[in-house]
Amino acid sequence: GENVEQHPSTLSVQEGDSAVIKCTYSDSASNYFPWYKQELGKRPQLIIDIRSNVGEKKDQRIAVTLNKTAKHFSLHITETQPEDSAVYFCAASREGKSTFGDGTTLTVKP
Amino acid sequence: GAVVSQHPSWVICKSGTSVKIECRSLDFQATTMFWYRQFPKQSLMLMATSNEGSKATYEQGVEKDKFLINHASLTLSTLTVTSAHPEDSSFYICSASKGLAGGAEQFFGPGTRLTVL
Numbered sequence: 167g168e169n170v171e172q173h174p175s176t177l178s179v180q181e182g183d184s185a186v187i188k189c190t191y192s193d194s195a196s197n198y199f200p201w202y203k204q205e206l207g208k209r210p211q212l213i214i215d216i217r218s219n220v221g222e223k224k225d226q227r228i229a230v231t232l233n234k235t236a237k238h239f240s241l242h243i244t245e246t247q248p249e250d251s252a253v254y255f256c257a258a259s260r261e262g263k264s265t266f267g268d269g270t271t272l273t274v275k276p
Numbered sequence: 277g278a279v280v281s282q283h284p285s286w287v288i289c290k291s292g293t294s295v296k297i298e299c300r301s302l303d304f305q306a307t308t309m310f311w312y313r314q315f316p317k318q319s320l321m322l323m324a325t326s327n328e329g330s331k332a333t334y335e336q337g338v339e340k341d342k343f344l345i346n347h348a349s350l351t352l353s354t355l356t357v358t359s360a361h362p363e364d365s366s367f368y369i370c371s372a373s374k375g376l377a378g379g380a381e382q383f384f385g386p387g388t389r390l391t392v393l
Contacts, residue, residue: 198380209369209384210320255319262308262373262380268319 168193170258172267180275185246187270189256190238198259199232199239203252204269210255214241246274278304280372282385289360290393297355297388299370305350306372310382311343314367326353360392 169192179185191199197218202210216223216230216239223230227246232239243250251274257264279302289295299309308327312320324332324345332345342364344356353372357364367389371382 200381202384207387209386211384212381215381259380262375262382263310263322263325264382265322266320269317271317 168196168258168260168265170256170265170267172256172270174270175268176271176273178273178275179246181246181248183246185241185243185250185272185274187241187254187256187272188238189240189258189267190236191258191265192237193258193260194234194237196258196260196265198264199230200257200259200264201228201230201241202255202257204255205252213254243272246272248274248276250274278372278374278381278383280306280370280383280385282370282388284388285386286389286391288391288393291361292359295357295360295390297357297368297370297390299353299355299372299385301351301372301383304372304374306353307350307375308373309347309353310371310373311345311353311355312369312371314369314387316367320369323355357390360390362392365390365392 172189200215203213204210216232227244229242253269255269256267281300283298311323323338324334326332326347328347328350334340347353369387370385
């Protein structure tokens, strides 16, 4: 089955700095890669996603890049704010079924 | 929009009892629903995939007789934890998908925190 590895497990940055979270996947048939933000005790919320026919996607301060050949994708958050503090999960999906990474706890210090 | 509700939001039960959790897609038809389990500070672990009108597909290591899943309609799936024990205490989250034609995105419910005494 699919195996998704996510790094780092924790990340602490100063407000205004950038944050990068990286994931690798094993199943070359995976074709949809969403990123979720989960605040404590709440549901995961989709923040950005990318499909396998696209290399990069940006939405304001958030961007995702995908390297299909190397089977890795990354989340980039620029100009971080304290409200960006949360747990972020990557996922690799095939035929609608997602495998999640272990999560990254991002802390943005004011 | 794509709203998914889950009920109850939390439940406390005695060991040996059964608990039913409902997952509903409120404004769309969900061809597929997924059930996850999440332990504190850990990732979402897929338990089973549920398609309307057919038997659920369980992930390896998940007991189908322990975690009964029913997907009776395109807007409702239920997870029943039978003969619950303290080790079943966890955060259970469902998600619903509009299907591959709808983009493959999963929409998550708010989760149910189960505590078994």
